[in-house]
Amino acid sequence: MTTATTETVLQPVGVRVTDLHLDAVTEDDVAHLRSLLARHGVVVLPDQHVDDTVFRGFLASFGGLVPSIGEKPVDGFPDLNVISNVGRSTPPRSTFHVDTSYVTHPPAYTALRAVTIPDAGGETLFSNQYRAFETLPAQLRVRVEGRTIEHVVTGVELGPDDESAAHHPVLRPHPLSGRTALYLTTPARCAGVTGMTPEGARELVDSLMAHSTQADNVYRHAWSPGDVVMWDNGCVLHRADHEGVVGDRVMHRGMVADYGTDATPTS
Secondary structure (H helix, E strand, C coil), rough: CCCCCEEECCCCCCEECCCCHHHEEEHHHHHHHHHHHHHHHEEEEECCCCCCHHHHHHCCCCCCCCCCCCCCECCCEEEEEEEEEECCCCCCCCCCCCCCCCCCCCCCCEEEEEEEECECCCEEEEEEHHHHHHCCCCCHHHHHCCCCEECCCCCCCCCCCCCEEEEECCCCCCCCCCCCCCCCCCCHHHHHHCCHHHHHHHHHHHHHHHCCCCHEEEEEEEECCCEEEEEECCCCCEECCCCCCEEECEEEEEECCCCCCCCCCCC
């Protein structure tokens, strides 16, 4: 990194990077952050206090942005989305998932910028899917070897040319690190597993999700003003905890389409 930063590894997933300013990142900084994401899955960037112009520019330095279909865009920034509980009579629902995994090439990265932090609650949880694979019981590993899951879209109105389903290997090598991650999404969006009955597939996906999201495999991020958190969709699952939220919770989200043509593997 060209910037003098402090990096603190989080357990069981993630790394906290301080003293990096998003309005002044260099190509070397981006390359290093890309490497950190491939190794650690999540990068927490505190004390940013940036606007959407800077936030979008930071994400665009990783590659082209892709908006979430069917979600509210940020005013003036059509490729960013608003994640908010404001004006809702019931809390939003969130289960562990991978963003937009129902397409052939899911977004590589997602990032959230804290706009309004609630007085209590509203954490975001991340699971370590490298570790989920590495700790997979032998009987489960045998059952998933060579299989794919059909990921499908739910709850979103698509256009006529939008993808709605895609198959991805359950044991998925990360494009940069080369490490194998256990790759799945929320069970409602897992329509089937190759070579299995619907009942068998549902039982298997439920078992994989329960294994992936055990408490000792999950980092819970408590938001602070100015936080920006970015994660690699190839090696983590995430969900927002909307239980017990007191006050407004507003985030702006951006997604980077791919890992970049200049991205190099990292160990």
